[in-house]
Amino acid sequence: MEVPILKQGDFLIATIQAALTDADLLHLRTALLQQVVRRRSRGVIVDVTSLDVMDSFASRTLREIAQMIHLRGAEMVIVGIQPEVAFAMVQLGLKLEHVATALDLEEGLAHLKQKSESTL
Amino acid sequence: MARIETEPSSTQVAEEYSGSVEHVKPASFLLRELVAHLRDNRTQLREEWARRITEAKLLTAMTKDEIFAEATSVYDNYVEALETGTFEALQAYARNLSERIIPRGVETREVVGIVLLLRDVLARSLFAKYQADFTKLNRILDAYEPAANRIANTVAVGFVQERERIIREQQEAILELSTPVLQVRERLLILPIIGVIDPQRARQLTEQLLRGIRMNRAKVVVIDITGVAAMDATVANHLVQTVEASRLLGATVIVTGLSPEIAQTIVNIGVDLGKMNTVGDLQGGIEQAEHLLGYKVVPFAEAS
């Protein structure tokens, strides 16, 4: 299932659904990078509110996406990690190091705005 | 799932045939006879049982009608368990019954008591019926006793398990109340931890805090462990995990009141304390939190 990517001003918002397969994630990685380049976005929000399980592959791929996006000069923030998913992640040892996280869409946008303002 | 042994072994049959009594029947036959007897005499055996329950002053929390209604259900489930040799329906009924009567104050000894009384009432009726044929009575009891004991066990254990589940739930609720997550300012939560933390409580605190972060949309959390005397490696690990999980929800954690001993424990489990946000005391922690949130603390004189 393709992950929808919406444009909001300078930013892109990708909303992930629950039944996310590995193929979906890899597809998202390609699509996001393409979109960031095409639209010269300054920031990306990946909304995982609906994601019920974050395993090692998802965590690793999201980190890779963040790195790639950063190389294009844009910021990425992951929002909406559910309390139980966060708990399972830390128990599994998945820390999403060096990836910004925020509570929800509102916070994520605030974070991106703050970041882009500080680099102006 | 164990089933009642209903087929006799070949040695058993041989032994039975070596006696010259004509009424040699395999155990399954006897069981069917037993069940038929219990069904035929259902009305009077049930009444006898209900009477003995009242006599023994059990189930005083329930009315006579309620006792009779439950007695009917238990009786029917009992006979069915004897007949089928499977106990799932009985287990389910026992749990259901326990759920209903525990809030009414019915105790374990009462539940065990009534089931044993039923066993007695049925056993006596068997004595009465087969008293003329001692050998047959023995064989009927051979079929009846293990099944009846298994049933008593199933019901009693079902009741106790339900009680234990309720007690656990109540304990968790008490633990939750005793360590509230406090919202003192917008976007700022304080979690003061006092006393002994075992891994179970630590896990519960983490879950509570994460839920609280989400509900209150907190950006900063101050976890104060001034009141915690000691922490073993497992719990220290939990603390570190709590900090990491909170970050995943977009919140920064400040740990205050870290004693030198606990600091050492954390370092020993391989965590770089330098990466953790720590402040000496709660007041200092709150001030730093406010700073992080962009609050400017203005002295009272200036404010007025």
Add this chain to the structure above:
Amino acid sequence: MENEIQVPINSDQDIVTARQKGRLLAAELGFSSGDATLIATAISELARNIVTYAKSGRITLTVINGSARQGVQVVAQDQGPGIGDIQQALRDGFSTSGSLGLGLPGVMRIVDEFEIVSEKDRGTTVKAQKWKR
């Protein structure tokens, strides 16, 4: 509620199927939402190992009954290349393909009981159990 659920694992889609069924089973048994997530996550990791290293295998979910509680058992089986050095695999940070490796230490942390049998070229069977609290 079935007592045993078998999920063939041949693709990344099956990983999702297995963990969704695991979560459903845990929910039906009355596991807390947090524990159901842990179970689903463990299943996801174990199923992923099958797909990555053995290409195909099977996950079996069973309801288990203890003396005073119920739980879920997850068995992940494959006939893949097997793990040569199990001790190494069970140490944190083990990695062959530059990835997080098998993630087994993580799974061990979130389940109550864990057993692994693996033989080179013969395949791997992982058995994990989690009890309802």
